[in-house]
Amino acid sequence: MSAAIVIPSRYSGLPGKGHGGYCCGLLGKQLGRAAEVTLRAAPLLERALRLEEHDNGSLRLWDDGTLVAEATARTPGVEPPQPVSVEQAMIASATYSGFTYHPFPDCFVCGPARRTGDGLRIFPGPLPAREHIAAAWIPDQSLGGSGPIVPAEILWAALDCPGGIVLNPTGRTPLVLGRLTAEVTEPVEVGNRYVVVAWPLGSEGRRRFAGTAILSEQGTLCAIARATWFPLPAPSS
Numbered sequence: 001m002s003a004a005i006v007i008p009s010r011y012s013g014l015p016g017k018g019h020g021g022y023c024c025g026l027l028g029k030q031l032g033r034a035a036e037v038t039l040r041a042a043p044l045l046e047r048a049l050r051l052e053e054h055d056n057g058s059l060r061l062w063d064d065g066t067l068v069a070e071a072t073a074r075t076p077g078v079e080p081p082q083p084v085s086v087e088q089a090m091i092a093s094a095t096y097s098g099f100t101y102h103p104f105p106d107c108f109v110c111g112p113a114r115r116t117g118d119g120l121r122i123f124p125g126p127l128p129a130r131e132h133i134a135a136a137w138i139p140d141q142s143l144g145g146s147g148p149i150v151p152a153e154i155l156w157a158a159l160d161c162p163g164g165i166v167l168n169p170t171g172r173t174p175l176v177l178g179r180l181t182a183e184v185t186e187p188v189e190v191g192n193r194y195v196v197v198a199w200p201l202g203s204e205g206r207r208r209f210a211g212t213a214i215l216s217e218q219g220t221l222c223a224i225a226r227a228t229w230f231p232l233p234a235p236s237s
Helices: 020-031 086-093 152-167
Strands: 002-005 034-039 049-053 059-063 066-072 133-137 175-184 194-204 207-216 221-231
Touching: 020 034, 020 049, 020 059, 020 066, 020 152, 020 175, 086 133, 086 194, 133 152, 152 175, 152 194, 152 207, 152 221
Parallel strands: none
Antiparallel strands: 002 049, 034 066, 034 175, 049 059, 059 066, 133 194, 175 221, 194 207, 207 221
């Protein structure tokens, strides 16, 4: 079976490309509350992409003959972080490095050039005496669709960028998302206060790993992910 998916221009990450976490979420939500999505190519915006479902339950997303992403059901296998208060997260957000320098300021999730009601404006900063970074987040009405519940693909997007930021705090060595394994455990509602947390999970060769989570104001785990990131190749001289 196959279907068409189009990523609207609002949901951009790299300039002119679909946001990686959002794209992963479009596939992941088809498989239930937990899935692993591997990105094979940067998805293009405003273009009909072909989503194929295979007999084993896996999914593949194609742009004509180019494989964009693959998805299968899987849980992240990551332990959630200790709760962080909204107040602590707000203080951390004030020191977000992206306010000083951001390689992709129009990113849907973490770009400071995005206005409220357009981007998610998730701006994580460091927490004292911890490897973790955190940001306060209030999903706005534009994210609710036809009701108060924030769609899964938006939560996947929110779980994406903080992982890259905790691995590259200054933004001077840009990373790209290679794989995102996420699980949505509780609904996230428009207008409520949440905390997005990220922490490093080590490295292996060029691959770097990070955990991310969305917590309610009361500390309840709403979503959690494990991400694999790769540094962008240095520009040729």
